[in-house]
Amino acid sequence: MSALGLFSFFYLQKALASSREKTLQKRTVRLVHFVNQQPLSSLPLSRLIYQFSLVSPENDLLGVADLHGHAIYRYQASTRDLPWPSTACEQPCFSMVSVSGHRMRVLQQVITLRGQQYRLTLAGQVDEHYTILRMVRNSYLISIPLLLFVSVAGGLLLAHRTLEPIDRMTRTAQTISIHDLRKRLPVPNTGDEIQRLATTWNELLSRLETAVLRLTQFTSDISHDLRTTLTVMLATAQVSVKRERSVAEYQQAMQTILAECEATTQLLDDLLAASRADACNQNIQLSLVPFSEVLEETCTAFRTRAEVKLQALETDIQQDCWILGNLSLLRRLITILVDNALKYTPEQGQIFVSLASDHAGTTLHVIDSGIGIASHEIEKIFDRFYRVDTSRNRDQGGSGLGLAIAKWIVEVHSGSIAAKSDAVTGSRFSVQFPVLNGQISLSPLQ
CATH class of the missing domain: 3.30.565.10 (Histidine kinase-like ATPase, C-terminal domain)
Structure with a gap:
């Protein structure tokens, strides 16, 4: 909005100035036409210009002088003479002056009246233009801070509403631990990335819960198997050493212990193979x-x-x-x-x-x-x-x-x-x- 305000201000300033300049050029053309259409013996030149000023009262300043600066007709409502520019002004020369507290756009140009060249000075008030520019400027100076305040307030409100589902998800996630994976994140019915994120995390939690349950069951099973194996070997060995036994009985005890050791070895081999499968950088020779x-x-x-x-x-x-x-x-x-x-x-x-x-x-x-x-x-x-x-x-x-x-x-x-x-x-x-x-x-x- 600041960029729009600057653009609007300078564009309007240029447009108003251009509009006043075109108006002054049209008045110059009418003046030349009015004087040159009159018979040479009818009235003096100053009188004709005076009559034109009566016909065109919108001119605040109107003056005509010869090329040496001697006045032929004085300005209306003029408090001082305006200096002639340093250039020849064969084409319109525009400037801005302040007269009696009023801003005026001035046109100065050499024109031909009754076959002679004269210096024309024509001006018009542009106070209303600057009034319009001030209104535009003030409106933007007031509206931009207001808009900034509304934007910040609205942004904070929207951000709070947007992040509220994430806050709820965060609070719920903080209550989830490895010991309780049954909880799920709340899924907002928004149809956007946040809903997909919550759904994806819930699916991940479901897979994690399943994996943990299986791992827990597996740990329980392995513990049971190892405990049973150790119990069998320990009991067999304890019974064997309590008293003298025959060679056949010792062989039978050793066979039992051997079978349990083989089962335990197979279990450990499985665990090692599973660990090998988890290795990230495997170098298996084929x-x-x-x-x-x-x-x-x-x-x-x-x-x-x-x-x-x-x-x-x-x-x-x-x-x-x-x-x-x-x-x-x-x-x-x-x-x-x-x-x-x-x-x-x-x-x-x-x-x-x-x-x-x-x-x-x-x-x-x-x-x-x-x-x-x-x-x-x-x-x-x-x-x-x-x-x-x-x-x-x-x-x-x-x-x-x-x-x-x-x-x-x-x-x-x-x-x-x-x-x-x-x-x-x-x-x-x-x-x-x-x-x-x-x-x-x-x-x-x-």
Whole structure:
């Protein structure tokens, strides 16, 4: 508004000055025309100019003199003579003077009357112009501070109303802790970025609450497993040392302790693998791996375990299937999938492992006739710390990390993993690896 006020003031000042100058030029033309139209012998020149002044009373000052400055006609209402400019003024010369407290716009020009050149001085009051300019100036000087005050007050009010939802969100967020993640931020119905921000944060809190609940459950489960393991080993050792026992009894005790140590070692391996998956800067060495041979060796190692449970472990492995990967991680992937199939398949059940390679890539299937997975849990089984079996059975419940680790291994190899299951036919896990690029350079197996 300040810029608009300055522009308006100077534009109006220039426009008013230009308007008065045009008016004076028109009066000059009328004077020359009036005098030159009269017969030469009719009246003296001063008399004709006087008659013109009577016809045009709007002139406040009107004077005519010869080129030497001798007055032919004196100014009306004049208190003093106005000096002639230093220039010839063949074209109109304009100036501003003050006469008796009045501001006047003055036109001075050499004109031709009755064939002779004379100096014409013509002026008109412009007090009303400056009155208008003062009114414009004063109006802006009053309105700008008022507008500034209103703008600041309105801005503060709007800012307060705009930030109020954020203040409510902040106050609510301050009451949320890791021990109570059930609270949610208030979502204002504004349809703007603040509403989207609140919604996004609530979604984040929901995911965080789910993760914390799973982590809490996982911690409880792991604590239970470790405590059970230590209790079994301690009890077995205490009973064994109370009195002399036979070699067979000592062997049985050692077998029990060995089994518990193996279970604990497997649990720690899972935890280490999960920690490795969280590493930001992983440097996993990839090389050309004979995947069909690795799969065959791993399945052979599991056949003895399957026979103990009276299960049938069958394979259909296409030979000479190679993929670019890490040998240790791929062996662990196979172990996790086959171990789960054996674990959740009852006696007399069947497990089928197949491997095939085509133009679309290499596909691994692990199919079992086990207890299956509920449809609402299929999408969660690859989440870390998630257990389908909530009873924490050490033989079947697992650590809740196996499938999460399997998914991480598959992703490291740029592949994909999916699961299908129902309570009747069991579960099917499918792993898809990308097509092997012929441009890959060979390196030793890792």
